[in-house]
Amino acid sequence: MPIDMTQRSAAGTGSPTSADVARRAGVSRATVSYVLNDTAGGRVSEQTRQRVRAAADELGYIPHAAARALRAGHSGIVLLTAADIPFGPLFNKFYAELRAGLHAHGYTVVLYGDAGDGNDQGESAARAWAELRPTAVLAGPGGSLTPRSAELLKRSGTRAVITLGGPPVPGAHALLMDQREVGVVAAEHLLGRGHRSIGVIVPTDHALDLFSLPRLAGVRAAADSAGGGVTVARLDLDYTEAAAAELAARWPGLGLTALFSYNDEFAMLMMSAFQDAGLRVPADVAVVGADDVMLSRLLRPRLTTVRQTPPGGGNLADLIERLIQHPDAPLEVHDLATSRIVVRDSG
Amino acid sequence: MPIDMTQRSAAGTGSPTSADVARRAGVSRATVSYVLNDTAGGRVSEQTRQRVRAAADELGYIPHAAARALRAGHSGIVLLTAADIPFGPLFNKFYAELRAGLHAHGYTVVLYGDAGDGNDQGESAARAWAELRPTAVLAGPGGSLTPRSAELLKRSGTRAVITLGGPPVPGAHALLMDQREVGVVAAEHLLGRGHRSIGVIVPTDHALDLFSLPRLAGVRAAADSAGGGVTVARLDLDYTEAAAAELAARWPGLGLTALFSYNDEFAMLMMSAFQDAGLRVPADVAVVGADDVMLSRLLRPRLTTVRQTPPGGGNLADLIERLIQHPDAPLEVHDLATSRIVVRDSG
DNA sequence: GAGTCATCATGACACGTGTAACCAAACCGA
DNA sequence: TCGGTTTGGTTACACGTGTCATGATGACTC
Structure with missing residues (x-):
């Protein structure tokens, strides 16, 4: 039996390929593929199955994702893009569940940066x-997905283009964490307690606009539907002690009795400033935060807040799978989170 | 001129390929490749260059990364893996810089989950x-990289395997954010202020062991090198108000004068508990935190803390590029961050 | 004993790209 | 005129995989 010198030995430079496995098991490469993928079409005897599996194990065979993707026409990758990644314990959990859920469907979740190279309508990012x-x-929110880039992606074979938490984009499905609802819930709580003039903190950091503006709009909407005589004041604020102190100083002149402060961190900042300025919470000013972070429980008085419960990543995975299977289905908007008030002492 | 029916038209199902571009520009596929990659080897006239570029533009040609990777033998991907992402805004910045830096070298950074499928020596994760x-x-730290999986990766062609912030792994380069140094800096500060008996908070959450234990060890090391008569007490603590209150209650019996509390969040928790228990900070107990988060500045007294300055992601990118270029260089350990004390009022 | 059929395995092609080797023509110096 | 060099391009192969169409070998039926 002559040795075929045209074939690279398994001791060569790279990983073993399916051809190496085939040679070692004494079968054809096709058979290896059928066995390792449990393909229904190819009928292979149990005996050779075992031979193939053994050979693959011994060689430490690892399939080449790129070759697979090339042949299959698509990569099985679900790309999660984000400009500013909102890393927190919340996102962390969400990501882990999403990954597990899609893994069960055979997909691979990959988090990929959003270059956002200036004003080219998201084209460079989409090309990447x-x-x-x-x-x-x-x-993800704040990224460079535009109608143009959504179109480009679809033409290149992407089966589903989905925005996650940002504003809806024409040409893409939308999954929302309805920030507006957060404002509604906060406002309804304060209105129920009899407050008629509410201040709303809006961070000056425009990276947060995607969250802050809908939350403000939610407060406005709740105020409107509560009938006349309710005023809502927008208060732009830097995330600095100096700005907070300044706002606290002019608070008495504003004629407001309650504050919805965007999130818990701003709430903590403002409560600290109020106390330094001699204002009592909640007697002089009721404060409501959002997100229910652990640290806010340390404050005295304890902070009333709006908690958003994100979806199980598993359900989300099923939804995404459905969108992939029906790429031509009409675009949908799904609301992911539910918001509810957590009443403590601050308002 | 007969139409070649064996060739798919550009109006076909998928993206245009380089063959489509070639046909449109009236040149061979090789020429297209030479032009679009600015390859030195192929000599192409300026005139045809422009024709090719125009054709590629008009067709919206996007190269197929998988095909490229297959041909090149490697993907140009730098995989950033993480099990529990313990990161905050700090990591965010780090990631963005790293991505930009490696992009300049032609690499693509991709964050990929760490499945960590139980006790198979990290093999399943490494295979993925x-x-x-x-x-x-x-x-990333806390992941399933083991000597075995490092070996497996290298055999499959990975040029550089690097741990980031976790414990060093045989067979892999190591990039550290030296947590031990954090403890050293905190302890040296407290020793310099005359403290001789120091408590050290260690979170009971073992996910944080990779950070907490080295920090504790740093305190011990600093205490040892300060000469005799210094005691260091390890204090395990849940991140709950109840546990903090309990510790504060038995504090007077411990005979300690200072507390290094792992990080700022635990410091805030304990300061709150101390105050509820009637202990004064820093008169009765000096408190030092770590990480210098914004919120800790709101506390009264203001929190003394250890700030770790991470490296510019750009420098890091250069370092990684070097490791890639010299895959057989001896394994190295690089310290990335520098720690320094930020003295405020609490200790 | 010839046809039919099920079982098991294989040969060959396609996916899209990069690049080494080759080739035609034009130019150049002697 | 002719060998040599430069210019501008093409042909052909390889990368590793999945799968269709095809074969080979017996077993079973009429």
């Missing part, structure tokens, strides 16, 4: 994403 | 990573 030929793209 | 044939793997 499209090079990977992802099966689906989940575009 | 290896399928992508990444050029380098940056393994």
Whole structure:
């Protein structure tokens, strides 16, 4: 039996390929593929199955994702893009669940940066994403997904383009964490306690606009539907002690009795400033935060806040799978989170 | 001129390929490749260059990353893996800079989950990573990188395997954010103020062991090198108000004068508990935190803390590029961060 | 004993790209 | 005129995989 010198030995430079496995098991490469993928079409005897599996194990065979993707036409990758990644314990959990859920469907979740190279209508970012030929793209908030880039992705074979938490984009499905609802819930609580003039903190950091503006709008909407005589004041604020102290100093002149302060961190900042300025919470000013972070429980008085419960990433995975399977279905908007008030002492 | 029916038209189902571009520009596919990659080897006239570029533009040609990777043997991907993402805004910045830096070298940074499927010596996770044939793997702390998986990655063609912030792993380079140094800096500060008996908070959450234990060890080391008569007490603590209150209640019996409390969040928790228990900070107990988060500045007294300055992601990118270029260089350990004390009022 | 059928395995092609080797023509110096 | 060099481009192969169409070998039926 002559040795075929045209074939590289398994001791060569790179990883073993399916051809190496085939040689070792004494079968054809096709058979290896059928066995390792449990393909229904190819009928292979149990005996050779075992031979193939053994050979693959001994060689430490690892399939080449790129070759697979090339052949299959798509990569099985679900791209999660984000400009500013809102890393927190919340996102962390969400990501882990999403990954597990999609893994069960055979997809691979990959978090990929959003270059956002200036004002080219998101084209450069979309091109970078499209090079990977992802099966689906989940575009995080604040990224460079535009109608143009959504179109580009679809033309390159992406089956589902989905925005995650940001504003809806024409041409893409939308998954929302309805920030407006957060404002509604906060406002309804304060209105129920008899407050008729409410201040709303809006961070000056525009990176947060996607969250802050809908929350403000939610407060306004709740105030409107509560009938006349309710005033809502927008208060722009830097996240600094100096700005907070300044706002606290002019608070008495504003004629407001309650504050919805965007989130718990701003709430803590303002409560501290109010106390330094001699104002009592909640007697002089009721304060409501959002997000229910652990630290806010340390404050005295304890902070009333709005908690948003994100979806199980598993359910989300099923939803995404459905969108992938029906790429031509009409675009949908799904609301992911539910908001509810957690009443403590501050308002 | 007969139409070649064997060739798919550009109006076909998928993205245009380089063959489509070639046909449109009236040149061969090789020429297209030479032009679009600015390859030195192929000599192409300026005139045809422009024709090719125009054709590529008009067709919206996007190269197929998988095909490229297959041909090149590696994907140009730098895999950043993480099990529990313990990161905050700090990591955010780090990630953005790293991505930009490596992008300039032609690499693509991708954050990839760490499945960590139980006790298989990290093999399943490593196999999943290896399928992508990444050029380098940056393994986050708490992940499933083991000597075995490092070996597996290298055999599959990964040029550099690097741990990021976790404990060093045989077979991999190590990039540290030296947590031990944090403890040293905190302890030296307290020793300099005359404290001779120091408590050290260690969170009971073992996910944080990678940070907390080295910090504790740093305190011990500093105490040892300060000469005799210094005691260091390890204090395990849940991150709950109840546990903090309990510790504050038995504090007077411990005979300690200072507390290094792992990080700012635990410091805030304990300061709150101390005050509820009637202990004065820093008169009765000096408190030092770590990480210098914004919220800790709101506390009264203001919190003394250890700030860790991470490296510029750009420098890090250069370092990684070097490791990739010299895959057989001896393993190195690099310290990334520098720690220094930020003295405020609490200790 | 020839046809039919089920079982098991294989040969060959396609996916899209990069690049080494080759080739035609034009130019150049002697 | 002719060998040599430069210019501008093409042909052909390899990368590793999945799968269709095809074969080979017996077993079973009429």
